[in-house]
Amino acid sequence: MDEVPIISIVDDDASVRTATARLLRSLGFSAHAFASAQEYLSWSRLRETSCLIADVEMPGMTGVELQEYLITNGHRTPMIFITAFPEDRIRERAMKAGAIAFLSKPFDEPQLLECVERALQRNQDRPNNP
Amino acid sequence: MSAVPGRLENEEFILSSLAPSTTQKRLALAVVLILLLGFFITAGPLSSVQLAPVGAFVPAYAAAMLVNDSITAVLLFAQFSILRSRALLAISSGYLFTALIMIPWMLTFPGVFAPRGMLGAGLQTTAWLYIVWHAGFPTFVITYATLKDRNPARRVSESSVRAVIVFSIAVTASFVCAATFLVIASDPLLPHLMLDTVHLSSLWPYAAGFASLLSLSALVLLWVRRRSVLDLWLIVVMCAFVIEMVLISFPVPARYTVGWYAGRVFGFLSGCLVLFVLLHEITTLYVRLLRAMLAQRRERQARLMTADAVSASIGHEIKQPLSAMIANAAAGVRLLDRGTPDLEEAKLAFREIVADGLRTGEVIDGIRAMFKKNARTRTSLNIHELLRETLALLAGELQAKRISVRVQTDEVLPEVKADRVQLQQVFVNLFTNAIDSMSSNDGPRVLGVTSEVHSSGGVIVSVTDTGTGVDPKQLDRIFNPLFTTKSHGMGMGFSICRSIIEAHDGQLWAVANGSSGATFQFLLPAHPADHPMKTSERLNDHPRVCPQVLGQQ
Numbered sequence: 001m002d003e004v005p006i007i008s009i010v011d012d013d014a015s016v017r018t019a020t021a022r023l024l025r026s027l028g029f030s031a032h033a034f035a036s037a038q039e040y041l042s043w044s045r046l047r048e049t050s051c052l053i054a055d056v057e058m059p060g061m062t063g064v065e066l067q068e069y070l071i072t073n074g075h076r077t078p079m080i081f082i083t084a085f086p087e088d089r090i091r092e093r094a095m096k097a098g099a100i101a102f103l104s105k106p107f108d109e110p111q112l113l114e115c116v117e118r119a120l121q122r123n124q125d126r127p128n129n130p
Numbered sequence: 131m132s133a134v135p136g137r138l139e140n141e142e143f144i145l146s147s148l149a150p151s152t153t154q155k156r157l158a159l160a161v162v163l164i165l166l167l168g169f170f171i172t173a174g175p176l177s178s179v180q181l182a183p184v185g186a187f188v189p190a191y192a193a194a195m196l197v198n199d200s201i202t203a204v205l206l207f208a209q210f211s212i213l214r215s216r217a218l219l220a221i222s223s224g225y226l227f228t229a230l231i232m233i234p235w236m237l238t239f240p241g242v243f244a245p246r247g248m249l250g251a252g253l254q255t256t257a258w259l260y261i262v263w264h265a266g267f268p269t270f271v272i273t274y275a276t277l278k279d280r281n282p283a284r285r286v287s288e289s290s291v292r293a294v295i296v297f298s299i300a301v302t303a304s305f306v307c308a309a310t311f312l313v314i315a316s317d318p319l320l321p322h323l324m325l326d327t328v329h330l331s332s333l334w335p336y337a338a339g340f341a342s343l344l345s346l347s348a349l350v351l352l353w354v355r356r357r358s359v360l361d362l363w364l365i366v367v368m369c370a371f372v373i374e375m376v377l378i379s380f381p382v383p384a385r386y387t388v389g390w391y392a393g394r395v396f397g398f399l400s401g402c403l404v405l406f407v408l409l410h411e412i413t414t415l416y417v418r419l420l421r422a423m424l425a426q427r428r429e430r431q432a433r434l435m436t437a438d439a440v441s442a443s444i445g446h447e448i449k450q451p452l453s454a455m456i457a458n459a460a461a462g463v464r465l466l467d468r469g470t471p472d473l474e475e476a477k478l479a480f481r482e483i484v485a486d487g488l489r490t491g492e493v494i495d496g497i498r499a500m501f502k503k504n505a506r507t508r509t510s511l512n513i514h515e516l517l518r519e520t521l522a523l524l525a526g527e528l529q530a531k532r533i534s535v536r537v538q539t540d541e542v543l544p545e546v547k548a549d550r551v552q553l554q555q556v557f558v559n560l561f562t563n564a565i566d567s568m569s570s571n572d573g574p575r576v577l578g579v580t581s582e583v584h585s586s587g588g589v590i591v592s593v594t595d596t597g598t599g600v601d602p603k604q605l606d607r608i609f610n611p612l613f614t615t616k617s618h619g620m621g622m623g624f625s626i627c628r629s630i631i632e633a634h635d636g637q638l639w640a641v642a643n644g645s646s647g648a649t650f651q652f653l654l655p656a657h658p659a660d661h662p663m664k665t666s667e668r669l670n671d672h673p674r675v676c677p678q679v680l681g682q683q
Contacts (some may be wrong), residue, residue, distance in 0.1 A: 013450045013454070015451060015454035015482060015486050015489070016453050018482070019454040019458040019479070023458070026461040026464035026475075027464060028471075035560065042452075057446075061468035067631050071311070084450055084453070085446050088242070104449075105449040105450065106455075108460065109456075109457075115480045124524070
């Protein structure tokens, strides 16, 4: 894999999404930030995302709903959830549906990096990897 | 735990003070009607039919009555120990009396254990014991009915309940022994109620009539003063007493007639019924009490959850800028660490850190604004009552952690205008913190709560613990929303408390007691209507109490 992996961030909190995107870029990834699930879904390069980081609580479509939508539409992008309101019930639901990780805010760089690397590994192992 | 209210605030769960329901009244009426129906069937010609003496009947009947009435007595004594009313003591002793008198009555009954009865009984002994029994019990009932509406303040003191019960049992037992002895000793002198071991004399109706009159008086008195479930069923018992005596005496007074047997059976059935009703009522009340307790616990949890939800939502608001700050800081380090540092991007990251830091500060200011919004839910309330109520809510936890509570209050405390739920949250937070800080303490665990009138006319409340205490250097920091020394929790407690108190125009501060625990104090202004203050004397014009100065005391 010669290309730089694309990581997408969906979070309605502007500071969080720009800071996370900046951190990922400083780590050498190509990061794209979106303010809502709808904005992400209408992105033309949706299928190029190697790892999706999504907030759980968002107005409109929540992170978990986004995950369900992607699965039913055949997108198998590995997902990392981030939340400031960790709830076991939602964590369980997300993990059962195949999420890579469910991180509580605030999280630190090593935590995020470890999850991103696992997600990229999973993305590479996928059978229909383009 | 000396101070937590242990006394029953209301007596709605106590049988002897509970009003009977319509169903119970109907049931009681039905029982009386059935008794009367049985009476009319067995009375008349059928009543005088002489049956064979059944040897086992008397001991079986007496044993059953003894057990039944003893259990009833125990249940009533238990009610007395809670309510401590003299009326209940009288009726409990009455049941004990009927239980105990069954013993000499059975032992002296001719032909049961000995042809002429045991204990050196004469021909008249058993009949006279029967009269003592049937005149004695209505006397106890009359005493009960006379005493029951007396001023509740004249109750037996809590400390002497046990002694009073033991004394009553001793007096009742002595009375039964004395009556037995007298009846046996004066057998030749007493008017003859028996002609032989089967037939009653012409004097019998007078003796039985006297006992019946007492029962009737008790019945009338109970009817006039009827109020509780217990009154209702004692009325039924008194009806059964009268019916029983009439059946034995009329038309032919003799033992072993159909009327004699039927009278016993009626008496026994009504006695059982009272016990069944008592047991049923107690079980029902227990269930109700349990439900009420569970409801109270749920309410408490709901309240604590509100505090939880408040801190969770504030936590959420703070965690967002915090995550951004951490990510930006990490990115900044990475950007500067490169072979050719990306200074422009790093500067952006640091500027955003500053902005998010300021945003966190705004969140905390927002907490105050949030508590100010609820000004219209404020009512005039007595702080002392609220803190006692809160202590009662935490009673289980305090007991489990072996913490004793000392409450002190000024006799006259001005009312304050406050949001009840919010103020209770302050108490819950302060108490829970005190409990937590003492739970690892090996020394004495004392939670002290005082509420006094402050010189400004307001109310000053102090919550003192003997826990780990607060480091004097950290006295100010503990009110910082993210400060916590606990391994769990977000440390929002004190910040919320201070916000609530300040939103009520009061002040909250901490005092370090060195190594011997911590004291939290808050001052609330008195309700203007309760304690008129001139404008110039408003609390805000007083010099603010300085936490640092207090901390050095």
